[in-house]
Amino acid sequence: MADFELVAPATPEEAIASLRTGPPGAVAVLGGGTDLLFDLEEGRSAPERVVSLRRLPWRTLEWNGNALTIGSTLPLRTLENDPLLRARIPGLHSAVRAVGSVALRQRATLGGNLGRSAPASDLVPMLLALDAEVLLLGPAGERRLTVDGFVQGSRRTALGPAELIRAVRIPEARPSAYHWQRVRPFHDISHMAVAVAFSPSARAWRVAVAGFPPRPLRVPEAEAALGSARPDADAVHRAAEEIARRAPIVADHRASEEYRRQLVRPLLERAVDATVRGGR
Amino acid sequence: MTPVAIRLTVNGRPESLVDVPSGERLLDTLRWRLSLKGTKEGCRTGGCGACTVLVDGRSTLSCLTLAREVEGSEITTIEGVGRDGTGARVQEAFRAAGAVQCGYCTPGFVMALTGLLKERARADGFDALLEDLGGNLCRCTGYAAIVRAAAALRPGTGAP
Structure with a gap:
Protein backbone atom coordinates (compact mmCIF):
# COMPACT_ATOMS: atom_id res chain seq x y z
CA MET A 1 0.00 0.00 0.00
CA ALA A 2 1.28 3.47 -0.88
CA ASP A 3 1.98 5.81 2.01
CA PHE A 4 -0.46 8.57 2.84
CA GLU A 5 -1.01 11.27 5.41
CA LEU A 6 -3.66 10.31 7.98
CA VAL A 7 -5.44 13.13 9.76
CA ALA A 8 -8.27 12.94 12.31
CA PRO A 9 -9.82 16.39 12.74
CA ALA A 10 -11.73 17.05 15.95
CA THR A 11 -14.43 19.33 14.56
CA PRO A 12 -16.56 19.36 11.40
CA GLU A 13 -15.04 22.73 10.42
CA GLU A 14 -11.50 21.35 10.63
CA ALA A 15 -12.55 18.25 8.72
CA ILE A 16 -13.97 20.32 5.86
CA ALA A 17 -10.87 22.53 5.86
CA SER A 18 -8.61 19.47 5.63
CA LEU A 19 -10.59 18.31 2.60
CA ARG A 20 -10.20 21.72 0.95
CA THR A 21 -6.50 22.13 1.61
CA GLY A 22 -5.69 18.63 0.45
CA PRO A 23 -4.15 17.90 -2.93
CA PRO A 24 -6.95 17.96 -5.53
CA GLY A 25 -8.41 14.55 -6.24
CA ALA A 26 -6.03 12.92 -3.81
CA VAL A 27 -8.03 13.08 -0.59
CA ALA A 28 -10.05 10.14 0.67
CA VAL A 29 -12.53 10.18 3.55
CA LEU A 30 -12.32 7.39 6.12
CA GLY A 31 -15.47 6.39 8.02
CA GLY A 32 -15.13 2.86 9.34
CA GLY A 33 -12.62 2.05 6.62
CA THR A 34 -14.03 -1.36 5.78
CA ASP A 35 -14.45 -0.51 2.09
CA LEU A 36 -11.66 2.05 1.70
CA LEU A 37 -8.96 -0.18 3.20
CA PHE A 38 -10.00 -2.96 0.85
CA ASP A 39 -9.36 -0.59 -2.07
CA LEU A 40 -6.06 0.66 -0.64
CA GLU A 41 -4.85 -2.90 -0.19
CA GLU A 42 -5.76 -3.83 -3.75
CA GLY A 43 -4.16 -0.64 -5.04
CA ARG A 44 -7.42 0.61 -6.59
CA SER A 45 -7.09 3.82 -4.63
CA ALA A 46 -3.91 5.70 -3.73
CA PRO A 47 -4.82 8.91 -1.86
CA GLU A 48 -2.16 11.30 -0.61
CA ARG A 49 -4.27 12.28 2.37
CA VAL A 50 -6.88 10.29 4.28
CA VAL A 51 -9.24 12.26 6.49
CA SER A 52 -10.61 10.12 9.31
CA LEU A 53 -13.99 11.12 10.74
CA ARG A 54 -13.56 9.15 13.96
CA ARG A 55 -13.31 12.16 16.24
CA LEU A 56 -16.38 13.98 14.89
CA PRO A 57 -19.48 14.09 17.10
CA TRP A 58 -21.65 12.29 14.57
CA ARG A 59 -22.12 8.88 16.20
CA THR A 60 -25.70 9.76 16.92
CA PRO A 171 -38.91 10.94 7.52
CA GLU A 172 -41.23 8.23 8.83
CA ALA A 173 -41.12 4.70 10.18
CA ARG A 174 -42.66 2.29 7.68
CA PRO A 175 -43.63 -1.36 7.56
CA SER A 176 -40.84 -2.61 5.33
CA ALA A 177 -38.73 -5.55 4.29
CA TYR A 178 -35.43 -6.26 2.56
CA HIS A 179 -34.86 -9.56 0.77
CA TRP A 180 -31.78 -10.67 -1.14
CA GLN A 181 -30.18 -13.59 -2.96
CA ARG A 182 -26.47 -14.40 -2.77
CA VAL A 183 -24.08 -17.34 -2.56
CA ARG A 184 -22.95 -17.05 1.06
CA PRO A 185 -25.79 -15.88 3.31
CA PHE A 186 -23.60 -13.47 5.24
CA HIS A 187 -20.63 -11.43 4.29
CA ASP A 188 -21.39 -11.63 0.60
CA ILE A 189 -22.61 -9.34 -2.15
CA SER A 190 -26.27 -9.57 -3.13
CA HIS A 191 -26.86 -10.81 -6.69
CA MET A 192 -30.29 -9.32 -6.52
CA ALA A 193 -32.10 -7.49 -3.75
CA VAL A 194 -35.56 -6.03 -3.30
CA ALA A 195 -36.43 -3.35 -0.72
CA VAL A 196 -40.10 -2.69 -0.04
CA ALA A 197 -41.89 -0.23 2.23
CA PHE A 198 -45.46 0.96 2.66
CA SER A 199 -45.88 4.62 3.56
CA PRO A 200 -48.69 5.04 6.10
CA SER A 201 -48.97 8.78 5.37
CA ALA A 202 -49.03 8.53 1.57
CA ARG A 203 -50.87 5.17 1.55
CA ALA A 204 -48.42 4.12 -1.13
CA TRP A 205 -45.78 1.48 -1.75
CA ARG A 206 -42.12 2.07 -2.38
CA VAL A 207 -40.12 -0.55 -4.24
CA ALA A 208 -36.39 -0.42 -4.95
CA VAL A 209 -34.14 -3.04 -6.53
CA ALA A 210 -30.37 -3.49 -6.37
CA GLY A 211 -27.53 -5.88 -7.05
CA PHE A 212 -26.56 -4.83 -10.56
CA PRO A 213 -24.69 -1.78 -11.89
CA PRO A 214 -24.82 1.13 -12.06
CA ARG A 215 -26.90 1.79 -8.95
CA PRO A 216 -29.94 0.75 -6.89
CA LEU A 217 -33.15 2.30 -8.17
CA ARG A 218 -36.82 2.77 -7.42
CA VAL A 219 -39.39 1.38 -9.84
CA PRO A 220 -42.48 3.67 -9.63
CA GLU A 221 -44.47 1.48 -12.06
CA ALA A 222 -44.07 -1.47 -9.70
CA GLU A 223 -45.14 0.72 -6.78
CA ALA A 224 -48.30 1.71 -8.66
CA ALA A 225 -49.00 -1.89 -9.64
CA LEU A 226 -48.99 -2.95 -5.96
CA GLY A 227 -51.71 -0.37 -5.31
CA SER A 228 -53.55 -1.02 -2.07
CA ALA A 229 -52.16 -1.75 1.38
CA ARG A 230 -52.91 -5.42 0.86
CA PRO A 231 -52.08 -6.28 -2.74
CA ASP A 232 -53.31 -9.63 -4.03
CA ALA A 233 -51.13 -12.18 -5.81
CA ASP A 234 -51.99 -10.73 -9.25
CA ALA A 235 -50.90 -7.24 -8.19
CA VAL A 236 -47.57 -8.56 -6.90
CA HIS A 237 -47.12 -10.52 -10.12
CA ARG A 238 -47.77 -7.37 -12.19
CA ALA A 239 -45.33 -5.39 -10.03
CA ALA A 240 -42.65 -8.04 -10.58
CA GLU A 241 -43.25 -7.81 -14.32
CA GLU A 242 -42.85 -4.04 -14.18
CA ILE A 243 -39.48 -4.45 -12.44
CA ALA A 244 -38.33 -7.04 -14.97
CA ARG A 245 -39.40 -4.70 -17.79
CA ARG A 246 -38.08 -1.38 -16.41
CA ALA A 247 -34.97 -2.18 -14.39
CA PRO A 248 -31.75 -2.23 -16.46
CA ILE A 249 -30.81 -5.66 -15.16
CA VAL A 250 -27.55 -6.91 -16.66
CA ALA A 251 -25.13 -9.79 -16.27
CA ASP A 252 -21.78 -9.45 -14.56
CA HIS A 253 -19.23 -11.88 -13.12
CA ARG A 254 -21.58 -12.66 -10.21
CA ALA A 255 -24.80 -13.60 -11.95
CA SER A 256 -26.40 -13.81 -15.38
CA GLU A 257 -29.12 -11.43 -16.48
CA GLU A 258 -31.66 -14.21 -16.75
CA TYR A 259 -30.93 -15.49 -13.25
CA ARG A 260 -31.34 -12.00 -11.84
CA ARG A 261 -34.64 -11.54 -13.68
CA GLN A 262 -35.93 -14.82 -12.31
CA LEU A 263 -35.10 -13.67 -8.79
CA VAL A 264 -37.28 -10.57 -8.99
CA ARG A 265 -40.63 -12.26 -8.47
CA PRO A 266 -39.84 -14.51 -5.48
CA LEU A 267 -37.92 -11.74 -3.73
CA LEU A 268 -40.72 -9.23 -4.28
CA GLU A 269 -43.38 -11.73 -3.16
CA ARG A 270 -41.51 -12.43 0.06
CA ALA A 271 -40.80 -8.77 0.73
CA VAL A 272 -44.40 -7.64 0.14
CA ASP A 273 -45.75 -10.52 2.19
CA ALA A 274 -43.40 -9.68 5.07
CA THR A 275 -44.34 -6.00 4.88
CA VAL A 276 -48.08 -6.74 4.95
CA ARG A 277 -47.51 -8.99 7.97
CA GLY A 278 -45.60 -6.25 9.77
CA GLY A 279 -42.16 -6.50 8.32
CA ARG A 280 -38.70 -8.02 8.25
CA MET B 1 3.42 10.89 5.96
CA THR B 2 5.47 11.07 9.12
CA PRO B 3 5.10 7.89 11.12
CA VAL B 4 3.92 8.66 14.63
CA ALA B 5 3.92 7.04 18.05
CA ILE B 6 0.66 5.63 19.39
CA ARG B 7 -0.53 4.12 22.65
CA LEU B 8 -2.64 1.01 22.91
CA THR B 9 -3.54 -1.28 25.77
CA VAL B 10 -3.11 -4.84 24.56
CA ASN B 11 -4.34 -7.67 26.78
CA GLY B 12 -4.20 -5.34 29.75
CA ARG B 13 -0.66 -4.15 29.05
CA PRO B 14 0.02 -0.57 28.01
CA GLU B 15 2.04 -0.46 24.81
CA SER B 16 3.72 2.54 23.28
CA LEU B 17 4.50 2.00 19.62
CA VAL B 18 6.82 4.23 17.67
CA ASP B 19 7.05 4.96 13.95
CA VAL B 20 3.63 3.61 13.05
CA PRO B 21 2.97 4.30 9.35
CA SER B 22 -0.48 5.62 8.40
CA GLY B 23 -1.38 2.48 6.49
CA GLU B 24 -0.35 -0.06 9.13
CA ARG B 25 -3.19 -2.41 9.99
CA LEU B 26 -3.92 -3.48 13.52
CA LEU B 27 -3.41 -7.08 12.36
CA ASP B 28 0.21 -6.36 11.42
CA THR B 29 0.82 -4.33 14.56
CA LEU B 30 -0.28 -7.28 16.68
CA ARG B 31 1.52 -9.99 14.73
CA TRP B 32 4.77 -8.30 13.75
CA ARG B 33 5.38 -5.56 16.30
CA LEU B 34 4.00 -7.30 19.36
CA SER B 35 4.62 -10.89 18.21
CA LEU B 36 1.07 -11.88 19.09
CA LYS B 37 0.77 -14.49 16.36
CA GLY B 38 -2.47 -15.98 17.67
CA THR B 39 -4.42 -13.46 15.59
CA LYS B 40 -4.42 -14.98 12.10
CA GLU B 41 -4.26 -13.43 8.70
CA GLY B 42 -6.73 -15.14 6.39
CA CYS B 43 -8.11 -13.21 3.44
CA ARG B 44 -6.97 -9.73 4.48
CA THR B 45 -10.16 -8.35 2.95
CA GLY B 46 -12.62 -8.78 5.81
CA GLY B 47 -14.27 -11.92 4.47
CA CYS B 48 -13.02 -14.70 6.73
CA GLY B 49 -13.00 -13.42 10.30
CA ALA B 50 -9.68 -15.13 11.18
CA CYS B 51 -8.20 -11.78 12.28
CA THR B 52 -11.05 -10.88 14.68
CA VAL B 53 -9.95 -9.17 17.91
CA LEU B 54 -11.82 -7.10 20.48
CA VAL B 55 -11.44 -3.33 20.38
CA ASP B 56 -12.92 -1.85 23.55
CA GLY B 57 -14.86 -5.09 23.95
CA ARG B 58 -16.32 -5.16 20.43
CA SER B 59 -15.37 -7.75 17.83
CA THR B 60 -13.39 -6.06 15.09
CA LEU B 61 -11.65 -7.18 11.89
CA SER B 62 -8.02 -6.26 12.56
CA CYS B 63 -7.19 -6.56 8.84
CA LEU B 64 -9.61 -3.72 7.98
CA THR B 65 -8.60 -1.47 10.87
CA LEU B 66 -5.72 0.98 10.82
CA ALA B 67 -3.68 0.81 14.01
CA ARG B 68 -3.71 4.58 14.30
CA GLU B 69 -7.50 4.64 14.10
CA VAL B 70 -7.79 2.73 17.37
CA GLU B 71 -5.19 4.76 19.25
CA GLY B 72 -5.95 4.78 22.98
CA SER B 73 -8.20 1.71 22.74
CA GLU B 74 -8.10 -1.48 24.69
CA ILE B 75 -7.30 -4.44 22.45
CA THR B 76 -7.91 -8.05 23.43
CA THR B 77 -6.45 -10.87 21.37
CA ILE B 78 -6.72 -14.64 21.71
CA GLU B 79 -3.60 -14.53 23.91
CA GLY B 80 -5.43 -12.43 26.51
CA VAL B 81 -9.05 -13.45 26.12
CA GLY B 82 -8.85 -16.08 28.87
CA ARG B 83 -8.07 -13.37 31.44
CA ASP B 84 -11.70 -12.42 31.25
CA GLY B 85 -14.57 -14.56 32.58
CA THR B 86 -16.56 -14.46 29.34
CA GLY B 87 -13.54 -15.24 27.19
CA ALA B 88 -12.55 -18.12 29.44
CA ARG B 89 -16.08 -19.56 29.15
CA VAL B 90 -15.88 -19.42 25.37
CA GLN B 91 -12.51 -21.17 25.36
CA GLU B 92 -13.86 -23.88 27.65
CA ALA B 93 -16.94 -24.34 25.45
CA PHE B 94 -14.70 -24.85 22.41
CA ARG B 95 -12.61 -27.38 24.31
CA ALA B 96 -15.66 -29.25 25.60
CA ALA B 97 -17.26 -29.39 22.12
CA GLY B 98 -13.99 -30.37 20.40
CA ALA B 99 -14.54 -27.37 18.17
CA VAL B 100 -10.96 -27.18 16.86
CA GLN B 101 -9.67 -28.94 13.76
CA CYS B 102 -6.60 -27.34 12.15
CA GLY B 103 -7.06 -24.42 14.51
CA TYR B 104 -6.46 -21.58 12.08
CA CYS B 105 -9.97 -20.12 12.38
CA THR B 106 -10.30 -20.85 16.09
CA PRO B 107 -8.93 -17.56 17.49
CA GLY B 108 -11.30 -15.61 15.23
CA PHE B 109 -14.31 -17.68 16.26
CA VAL B 110 -13.43 -17.40 19.96
CA MET B 111 -13.04 -13.63 19.70
CA ALA B 112 -16.25 -13.24 17.66
CA LEU B 113 -18.27 -15.25 20.18
CA THR B 114 -16.72 -13.47 23.13
CA GLY B 115 -17.65 -10.16 21.53
CA LEU B 116 -21.26 -11.32 20.99
CA LEU B 117 -21.63 -12.43 24.60
CA LYS B 118 -20.12 -9.21 25.91
CA GLU B 119 -22.44 -7.18 23.75
CA ARG B 120 -25.40 -9.09 25.20
CA ALA B 121 -27.05 -9.04 21.81
CA ARG B 122 -30.60 -10.33 21.87
CA ALA B 123 -30.86 -14.07 22.07
CA ASP B 124 -32.97 -14.47 18.95
CA GLY B 125 -32.70 -18.18 18.65
CA PHE B 126 -30.57 -20.43 16.60
CA ASP B 127 -30.91 -18.74 13.20
CA ALA B 128 -29.72 -15.40 14.53
CA LEU B 129 -26.84 -17.11 16.28
CA LEU B 130 -25.71 -18.63 13.00
CA GLU B 131 -26.14 -15.28 11.26
CA ASP B 132 -23.99 -13.59 13.88
CA LEU B 133 -21.22 -16.15 13.29
CA GLY B 134 -21.57 -15.91 9.52
CA GLY B 135 -18.51 -13.68 9.17
CA ASN B 136 -16.17 -16.44 10.34
CA LEU B 137 -15.09 -19.19 7.96
CA CYS B 138 -13.69 -22.62 8.85
CA ARG B 139 -11.84 -24.09 5.89
CA CYS B 140 -11.91 -27.52 7.55
CA THR B 141 -15.71 -27.15 7.52
CA GLY B 142 -15.75 -28.10 11.18
CA TYR B 143 -18.86 -26.04 11.74
CA ALA B 144 -21.00 -28.60 13.56
CA ALA B 145 -18.74 -28.65 16.62
CA ILE B 146 -18.24 -24.88 16.52
CA VAL B 147 -21.99 -24.36 16.39
CA ARG B 148 -22.42 -26.78 19.33
CA ALA B 149 -19.90 -24.76 21.35
CA ALA B 150 -21.71 -21.54 20.45
CA ALA B 151 -25.14 -22.96 21.25
CA ALA B 152 -23.90 -24.12 24.65
CA LEU B 153 -22.91 -20.53 25.42
CA ARG B 154 -26.22 -18.99 24.52
CA PRO B 155 -28.88 -20.69 26.57
CA GLY B 156 -32.22 -21.06 24.87
CA THR B 157 -30.80 -21.24 21.38
CA GLY B 158 -30.99 -25.02 21.27
CA ALA B 159 -28.42 -27.08 19.41
CA PRO B 160 -29.47 -28.59 16.06
Missing part, protein backbone atom coordinates in the same frame (compact mmCIF):
# COMPACT_ATOMS: atom_id res chain seq x y z
CA LEU A 61 -29.11 8.18 16.61
CA GLU A 62 -32.19 10.25 17.26
CA TRP A 63 -35.86 9.33 17.07
CA ASN A 64 -38.13 12.31 16.70
CA GLY A 65 -41.60 10.89 16.81
CA ASN A 66 -41.69 8.61 13.80
CA ALA A 67 -38.67 10.15 12.11
CA LEU A 68 -35.15 8.82 12.57
CA THR A 69 -31.91 10.75 12.09
CA ILE A 70 -28.76 8.66 11.96
CA GLY A 71 -25.35 10.29 12.34
CA SER A 72 -23.04 9.39 9.49
CA THR A 73 -20.28 7.91 11.67
CA LEU A 74 -22.52 5.75 13.85
CA PRO A 75 -21.30 2.14 13.53
CA LEU A 76 -23.89 0.01 11.73
CA ARG A 77 -23.85 -2.49 14.58
CA THR A 78 -25.01 0.23 16.99
CA LEU A 79 -27.84 1.14 14.61
CA GLU A 80 -28.80 -2.53 14.33
CA ASN A 81 -28.91 -2.90 18.12
CA ASP A 82 -31.18 0.10 18.62
CA PRO A 83 -34.16 -1.29 20.52
CA LEU A 84 -36.75 0.56 18.40
CA LEU A 85 -35.32 0.03 14.91
CA ARG A 86 -36.44 -3.53 14.38
CA ALA A 87 -40.03 -2.86 15.45
CA ARG A 88 -40.43 0.46 13.66
CA ILE A 89 -38.40 0.04 10.44
CA PRO A 90 -37.90 -3.71 10.08
CA GLY A 91 -36.64 -3.42 6.51
CA LEU A 92 -33.77 -1.18 7.56
CA HIS A 93 -32.88 -3.58 10.35
CA SER A 94 -32.70 -6.43 7.81
CA ALA A 95 -30.71 -4.33 5.33
CA VAL A 96 -28.17 -3.36 7.99
CA ARG A 97 -27.78 -7.01 8.98
CA ALA A 98 -27.15 -7.84 5.32
CA VAL A 99 -23.96 -5.74 5.38
CA GLY A 100 -20.79 -7.76 6.01
CA SER A 101 -20.52 -9.49 9.36
CA VAL A 102 -20.96 -8.43 12.99
CA ALA A 103 -17.25 -7.60 13.28
CA LEU A 104 -17.35 -5.56 10.07
CA ARG A 105 -20.46 -3.68 11.20
CA GLN A 106 -18.76 -2.70 14.46
CA ARG A 107 -16.72 -0.28 12.32
CA ALA A 108 -18.69 0.22 9.09
CA THR A 109 -20.91 3.30 8.98
CA LEU A 110 -24.02 4.43 7.13
CA GLY A 111 -22.17 7.51 5.88
CA GLY A 112 -19.41 5.32 4.52
CA ASN A 113 -21.84 3.04 2.71
CA LEU A 114 -23.53 6.03 1.06
CA GLY A 115 -20.33 7.92 0.34
CA ARG A 116 -18.68 4.92 -1.28
CA SER A 117 -21.93 4.15 -3.10
CA ALA A 118 -21.22 0.65 -4.37
CA PRO A 119 -23.76 -0.57 -6.95
CA ALA A 120 -24.54 -3.58 -4.73
CA SER A 121 -25.04 -1.55 -1.53
CA ASP A 122 -27.62 -3.24 0.68
CA LEU A 123 -28.48 0.02 2.41
CA VAL A 124 -29.13 2.31 -0.56
CA PRO A 125 -32.18 0.38 -1.89
CA MET A 126 -33.78 0.37 1.57
CA LEU A 127 -33.07 4.08 2.03
CA LEU A 128 -34.71 4.70 -1.37
CA ALA A 129 -37.82 2.80 -0.26
CA LEU A 130 -37.90 4.91 2.91
CA ASP A 131 -37.59 8.23 1.01
CA ALA A 132 -34.49 9.00 3.10
CA GLU A 133 -32.57 12.25 2.84
CA VAL A 134 -28.83 12.88 3.12
CA LEU A 135 -27.66 15.87 5.15
CA LEU A 136 -24.41 17.25 3.77
CA LEU A 137 -22.04 19.73 5.34
CA GLY A 138 -19.60 21.78 3.27
CA PRO A 139 -17.78 25.11 3.17
CA ALA A 140 -21.04 26.87 2.26
CA GLY A 141 -23.00 25.24 5.07
CA GLU A 142 -25.59 22.49 5.04
CA ARG A 143 -27.63 21.12 2.22
CA ARG A 144 -30.10 18.31 1.97
CA LEU A 145 -30.61 15.85 -0.87
CA THR A 146 -32.80 12.84 -1.35
CA VAL A 147 -30.84 9.58 -1.40
CA ASP A 148 -32.15 9.21 -4.96
CA GLY A 149 -30.52 12.53 -5.91
CA PHE A 150 -27.36 11.83 -3.94
CA VAL A 151 -26.50 8.47 -5.49
CA GLN A 152 -25.63 9.13 -9.12
CA GLY A 153 -24.01 5.98 -10.39
CA SER A 154 -21.58 3.22 -9.59
CA ARG A 155 -19.35 4.78 -6.90
CA ARG A 156 -20.51 8.23 -8.01
CA THR A 157 -22.38 10.64 -5.75
CA ALA A 158 -23.43 14.29 -5.63
CA LEU A 159 -20.96 14.92 -2.81
CA GLY A 160 -18.86 18.02 -3.48
CA PRO A 161 -15.07 17.86 -3.13
CA ALA A 162 -15.09 19.55 0.29
CA GLU A 163 -18.39 18.13 1.54
CA LEU A 164 -19.09 15.48 4.16
CA ILE A 165 -22.15 13.41 4.91
CA ARG A 166 -23.31 14.53 8.34
CA ALA A 167 -26.43 12.42 8.77
CA VAL A 168 -29.21 10.49 7.09
CA ARG A 169 -32.81 11.34 7.88
CA ILE A 170 -35.68 8.90 7.50
